[in-house]
Amino acid sequence: MKRFYIIIVALATISFYGCNGEKENHSHHSEDIHNHIHENEESHNHTNESEDAHNHNLAHADEHNHSHADIHEDKDVVVFTHQQSENANLKVKKIEYTPFANVIKCSGDIISSPADAVYIVAPTSGIITFGNPYPVDGSVVNKGDKLFSVSSSNLQDGDIAYRTKIAYEKAKRDYERAEELVKDKIVSEKEFSDIKVEYENAKAAYEAVNGCEGNGSAIIAPTEGYISQIMVNNGDYVSVGQKIAMISKNKKLLLRANIEHEDFAHLPKIKSANFRIPMIDFLYKLEEMNGKVLSYGKYITHGENFIPVTFEFHNNHNLIPGTYADIYILTTTEKDVLAVPEDAICEEQGLYYLFVALDCEHFRKREVSIGESNGDMVQILKGLNSGDLVVTDGVHQLKAASRKSVIPEGHSHSH
Known part of the structure; x- marks a missing residue:
């Protein structure tokens, strides 16, 4: 029995060094992934230092050996080598509980600010x-x-x-x-x-x-x-x-959001907003543009069933009045929420997935249930644990690799 345990420890050691053996050839990016995983393992190992060191190492080795065997049988695990990760600029993020504002999603438009306009008269x-x-x-x-x-x-x-x-x-x-x-x-x-x-x-x-x-x-x-x-x-x-024309300096603009009347009770809780413009891959955040709430309506727009909410912001991005916007209005903040960047989420046939790093080259495709989005981060309701290492960049390349194969036959974890 003692010999069996020694063999297990040896296999675990070989596997660990196999994951870290190519130090000379790893880019800074690959080291970043390794550091995340190494820090995660250290955090796990230090949670119960009172255990007998010998028994702990044996248990850890047995667990590692078992999980490594499971990896080769798991159809949801994707192999992505160090070189592939480097080419895809793959990055991971350790997910922790964090404050997250409640969101009212709506549409609206950007209009000129009267305070930033001058009328020309006859x-x-x-x-x-x-x-x-x-x-x-x-x-x-x-x-x-x-x-x-x-x-x-x-x-x-x-x-x-x-x-x-x-x-x-x-x-x-x-x-x-x-x-x-x-x-x-x-x-x-x-x-x-x-x-x-x-x-x-x-x-x-x-x-x-x-x-x-x-x-x-x-x-x-x-x-x-x-x-x-x-x-x-x-x-x-x-x-x-008589007014002839209006000149706008375009230094300040208004964001006019149209909120459905069902959200009327949340209006006093509004703090800020994020918004996106069609065909532009960028999230505009009012808190980064000296934005503020100007007013929210005490009435419903006739025939449209909407309540207007108006924000003012500095036009740091040369935006044009009259532009349509998808708006994420931020209200009160919740604590202890797990959230991931929007780009980390994949959608397939109405289901949502994340890729969670298991080690340097293995990533599990995990189904999750999502909650609200503020345009930047998405709340995860189910399927994610605090401390999980989630892939945030290079997701599309991982997704493409998952379609080709799960684990190539004959692949060895040692190098």
Whole structure:
């Protein structure tokens, strides 16, 4: 019997060094997988240090030998060599219990922020003419660019902008002449004061119409940004103060989410949100974009059965207003939850799987039950244990290998 135990210990030792023998050829990536597995084994070995060392080693050797035999018979185990792992950039993560926010999944869109927009208004009444280049929605503009002009030359009252210009020029000449005459006491201080007031009023009126050209009053961009909305057509009559266009700086945007009325009770618990845009493989996190909750509706959108929730965020990624988004609204946080990255999960015929590392070259395909997703991590309800080493990168290559074969015949674990 003693000889039998010695043989088992020897086999376990050979197997262990076989898994770690190619130290010279392993990449940093392969070492990372080995370190995860080694740390996991050490954690397991130190959980009961009061056991008799001899009995513990024998039990561990017997367990290792038994599991190694089981590996070769298990159809859910995939062999993936060190070289394959390196080529696939395969990575594993030790899964522990972690806080996880409850999620409300919904859809919505990105819109311009009113706080980040400037309206252009007509400085005078008249017929509006679009500038050259022709301004359209989405046009990029710089501060001072001429966008439109307004002319009243063909109206009954005549060209207001032109009349304002003439009045300004006359008032300016009178003021400059009075400045010289008041020095010689030819014009009294009171007369000079009246002339100065007339000049300043005429100047203010002239500047209000932004100067005058042959085709009317020029309307220039007060700030840089892009035209997000044009509210008139070329040739329309506009009244003084009427909104003509809106310029958005695009530095801040709004995320407008449409939540179903069944989730109304969760609205006060909303903390933040993540979102994805179709055709872009990236998760946007409001907490990384200085995002905040602006408001949530106290009403249901007529005919749509939705409640609007609005977030504001800094546009760090040059996003475009009007873009559709899949949104993950984060509410209160639960503790003691097992969660894995979304990329770690495979789906086949409506079932979900993970790959769990058994050792350096063997990975078990394990079915799991999933819970909520925040767009980044997915809660695992069943099928995963704390401390399991889950493959997070290289999953597709492992999945492809699992389809080819489980364990090639004649494969030896020792090297």
